[in-house]
Amino acid sequence: MKITRKTNVFIKTERKFFVARQTVNEPICCGQCAEPMTPAQISADFFGISSRTIYRLVESEKIHFVETEANEIYVCPVSVKRALETIR
Numbered sequence: 001m002k003i004t005r006k007t008n009v010f011i012k013t014e015r016k017f018f019v020a021r022q023t024v025n026e027p028i029c030c031g032q033c034a035e036p037m038t039p040a041q042i043s044a045d046f047f048g049i050s051s052r053t054i055y056r057l058v059e060s061e062k063i064h065f066v067e068t069e070a071n072e073i074y075v076c077p078v079s080v081k082r083a084l085e086t087i088r
Helices: 039-046 051-058 077-087
Strands: 065-067 073-075
Touching: 039 051, 039 073, 039 077, 051 073, 051 077, 073 077
Parallel strands: none
Antiparallel strands: 065 073
């Protein structure tokens, strides 16, 4: 007779988000939604997607974005949420 055993493994993960302080005195606001914009990487982490997905949405102009003089991409979280709802 063969004995079989079943083992259950549970993995707990935690995510911590740290928002870097902007050197700009005023927050960058979306021209269409009038909401504060966030850096692309922070938005990607917040929505649980890759930064590449954010950049694909920027390239296809499906989300509102601004490129700063320092070549940083800021995106509108409202438009990211809407774009992800249409994808999923």
